[in-house]
Amino acid sequence: MKFELKNSLAPLSALSKIFEHPQTLCYPEVKSETVSGYRGFHINDLSTCIGCANCQDVCMNEAIDMIAIDKDKNPKNNSGCIPRIDYGRCCWCSLCTDVCPPDSLKLESECIWADDDANRFLYQPKDKPC
């Protein structure tokens, strides 16, 4: 096959990008916009959570513990338990939110977290109405 001069020079067309504005997202300085519906951290509306442990049952990673709550925010919570998620197990599949009968467990768009201690990755969902 004959190699043409054109084929050697064509890649230089990339140089035209020098004059364009950079496309980089400068993360720590500029936070990118959160996408609605992104599967990030859990939130749990305690005033509607009934402590049924459906989320615990469906979780294939056994990431969800049901722990005792200090004071009942929801009188219908029969067990007095609310879910806590182990982020050393979670895969953010959102099956737990799919099976939640009162729809109290949800995922928010925030998802960024780094820590130097592995024992800190137990997460108590924030009490936020969705």
Added chain:
Amino acid sequence: MDEGFIPYQQSLEDEEQSIKSTQSVIEQAIAWFRAHSMFVLAYGTGCGAIEMPPTFTSRYDIERLGVVGVATPRQADILIVSGYCSPKTLKRVIRSYEQMSEPKYIIGLGSCTINGGMYWDSYNTIKKLDDFLPVDMYVNGCMPRPEALIEGFVKLQEKIRANSSEAGYIQYRTRYAHYRANQERLFGTQVQPRYEENFAGMNL
């Protein structure tokens, strides 16, 4: 009731007192340079390797922070263990880590390095990476987004600049017996060379 990452909140108060810099100016300068030239070993050990190209290329461009990929462990400062680790990989990861020159740091990417993640009941993945190697920074997610990986690097920079004696490589030297015991429990004694020999003459 506390929300968010619970034990973290409980430990917030203790931490404020602990980070008081006692470094000299030169030490601070060295730490600053270290924190801004982190060479990452290009070893994609697991799923997480798929989010490394976006992090290292033009979209997120982590080179802004001084993070560059290098090919051999001898030149690298940072080892990213990207997700699950099978024992077969872990052996190579340990060998790579021991070949790296100090100071060196490990970033654990995703749930799998913390408590097994999705593969918690798999017979062929390890569950707690810090049993075998000292991990300096864990990044949350499965997969962590490139932003989360950058967050891990930013926090690691702070840690490097604090220059504390709890850095992973110092832990690995001083608590080598502990790590070695766990490694031997998994692999048996014969397979790995002993890391101690590398720093036999050093003043610990």
Added chain:
Amino acid sequence: MERKVITIYHGPQHPGITGNMSVELDLMGETITRARTHVGYLHRGFEKLIERRTIIQAFTIVCRICVPEPDPNEANFALAVERLAGIEVSERASYIRVMVLEMARLGAQLLWMAGQSGSVGLGTVGQWSIYDRDLILDLFEQLTGGRVYHMYIYPGGVRRELPDGFLERLSALLDYLQKRLDAYDRLFFDNASFQKRAIGVGVVRGEEVLRRGFSGQVLRGCGFARDLRRDNPYLLYDQLEFDIPTQSAGDVYARALVRRAEMRESIRILRQVIAQMPEEGAIMQKLPKHRKFTLPKEDTYVAVESARGEFGYYMAGDGSEMIRRMQVKGPSLIHAFSLLEPLLVGEELSNVALIMNSLGICPPEIER
């Protein structure tokens, strides 16, 4: 003169390897005299884990089987469950699935382009193509809520409705990518340095290739127009118009050209999907006894065409909530062993990364 054979391990910790795997090479000088593939660095025992999970739990794990391209796995799993349980999927859900699969294919081709260009030292291409892949991932984020792992195609349909204005944004992205593909032609495919490295390297040829179970670009690169989307259609591919590009040379460059044309075909399919997408319709067919859903004691085999070749799932149910056996065969299993090993013999060491990238070998799907 004494000729000395040395053995080196190309990988697992090597920048030129396509993942966490290793090729043991016997070298005489720079020439490879024997190659042997080693895998197992990524073995997680998926097939065992799936036996322990109910069907709706198992679907979240199958997408992890192949990391660069998770969606064909989800589609395969869903198709196999639907076939065993006799579930019909609505037309709208099928269109969304085709859309997701083609977006994933486009993304995987762009990722491949970064690897292939990196293996010949053309760094700029990777910077560009991974950026463009990220734009596709942004759309995935809006659609599915996940960036890499979407967990979106579910037995019975898809999990979420299209967000408002999604098809318009996709259409705009396709216009952008169409322009970019011309830029990639100049930068990469017509680049003399890539041609010089790729032409005549890693040649797969002959009638035998059909019998040896190869698929994807390996077959299309040596003149056989085999594509499961056309030959054994699934979803709605028999109602969409697209061509199957082929080349006859069978070398690395031919496979690159096939991929170049396939990207254009994917854009063409996506445009048809956007035009034909039904406005109304359910996206999800509820599974009977949703969380206690069972499969009959039957087995089936489902295959889809991924960006690298045939992805086949064998699935057997046993009347319980668990799947008795699901066996996955990705294209890389055959390509990495019975194709790569003989193909590398006689090549130079510097071409190993080039050939591996061009075969699209992806270790996580070899060993699961």
Added chain:
Amino acid sequence: MMSYLEEHYELIHKTPRLFALHVTREQLLDTLHQITTHTSFDTLSQLTCTDWIEEERFELGYMLTNALRSHNLMLKCSIARDKVTMPSLALLFAQAEVMERELHEMFGIGFEGNETLYDFALEGWCDIPPMRREFDTLAYVNAHYDFREGREDNLDVKEEIKKRKAAAKSAKETPSGA
């Protein structure tokens, strides 16, 4: 293509493009030879194995594809779980070599004539072959790996509901009794 199969074998139609065929271990090589010469099913695309432990058998599936990749034929062959050797197809299909190597490791099936049955994915594995049903992966994990502590305060929700009900009941009874 189909007529030959229909004539000579009991063909099971699973879908319009997928057929199955039961063979015994002894017939396998002969049947494969006949099918590959007389029909266009001449490519082995997958080799599967299912463990039917309650019926004491492995079911091997040889997935054949035609050159056009449009139809699939599965040859199913049951073998006893304790007497686990099969003739190797490595001479017939080059790709069978690695598939058999994998099944050998995952199920412990021997393939006579395959020279490459060494380690595939596992390194130094000395337990039961992991894909056999009697291998319990969770028990293996508990024996070999540790999980992270800190989750001991997990409560059984059913127990908690019972406790609460009992407490409420006794709370009701106490004032009425007093």
